[in-house]
Amino acid sequence: MMMGVVDIGFFNLLAGYALILVVLVMLRQRYIKKETELLIAVMRMTIQLVLVGYILDYILGSQRMWMTLAAVAIMEAFAVQNIYQRVKIDMTPRFRSIIACSMAFGTIITMIFFFFVLLSVKPWYSPRYVIPLSGMLIGNSMTGITLGAERLLRGFHDKKELIEGALMLGATPERASREIVNESFTAAILPTINSMVGMGIVFLPGMMSGQILSGVPAVTAIKYQMAIMFAILASVAFTVFILVVWGSKTFFNDRAQLVLYG
Template sequence: MEINNIIDLSIFQMIAAYVFVILVLIMVKIRGISREKEIVISTIRMTLQLILTGYILVYVFDNISPLITIVIIIIMEAFAIHNIYKRTKTKLSNKIKKIIAISMILGTLSSLLFFLFVVINISPWYDPRYFIPIAGMLIGNSMTGISLGVTRLIDGIHSKKNLVESALMLGATPKMASKEIVDNAFDSAILPTINSMVGMGIVFLPGMMTGQILSGISPVTAIEYQIAIMLGILGSVALTVILFVNLGYKTFFNEESQLELEE
């Protein structure tokens, strides 16, 4: 059936979409790839999480409140930071964990507030229909960026330990000795965002733009929003990651500018 020219998916149609999951399970089974458990669990989690989110958003949209919006943002930030800790395979020191949290909070919130107040200029500022989806995109992409940055920074410091120590013995400061590692970590972290921008509009239509078009909004208006949000995502990822790498590398050095790595 259609509601306001939007096709409303029935239960049967939703179930039919899970055929794609079955196809993937068959493929990995035939190839002998042991991913069946992960695929099933991720599918179930995704379904339950989205259903729960849908009902929560219905309540939030019907009961607009600055307190509720702030609480949701705090939860999103906390989950993103926890997810970064969980994604990183190597052990993280308490110092670098603090840097990750500070970078995520400062980078994403400053980008979000600028986007809402200057780019869109929404009123009231806590309108959940704008605040929550935009915050989700900025925080989610920044989380991915920092996850890559953390891995590259830690791997770089460990793999190039001898080069860093040699530079320090020759009189270089910790900043100079680790500059190449920091630059590589930053580059690796923002590259996925840049690559996604290259093919956007020609190779694929992003989710936000597709959703707006399906809801009946003019494609031109949808494009305007998509351009704005992609630039916001780029800025948020870059700001968050640059904060992390420029503060994070310092956690590997002591007060005497000596390299200290936890075994």
């Protein structure tokens, strides 16, 4: 039996773009004005992945700690910037800083536990492990924070009267906003929980599939997938929890009055 990954030739990969043409035809037939957006997304993905591929080859070959840490820091920065762009509701500078802090603190804490306790990687800064696995944690946390921030911001605007009514009856800001905070937290972590429910039966996750394709025994791949899913759930939960708890405080002033913006 042949072990290892089957290489995809250049022309084979080029043929894959035919699938994009099919999607474009579908959009055009339904008069959905998303062709330009799709083309830009495909072009960006292609350019970014090609560049990242060459950069990763260099980093993986160097085995230098500062390069690994720099790569993780860049991923964190781009993730935060992506969150700012994807949240379409106005945010104050204070709320933006909370997004950045929650993203950094929640993911870094999880990374430390994951690499030092669950994997025990040696050296701990091995880019072959740290960069791809950190990318999974950061990417999922980015999605979670985006969902949590959107729900939190919209909740405060949509339930303004209910919050003010609770405050007038003597409720503290924390008590008046508890339902919105809890709903935002739940909405943000629910996609991760749902993916865990269907994992292994409905679909095989990407990390596990990649390891199996490269010849890793299925049992080993399963253990890696379980470990990364534990870490992803924790990372999403930590980052979103910090965001919704501290982010909700930005809607109240020192006199416990509701202050909306945007």
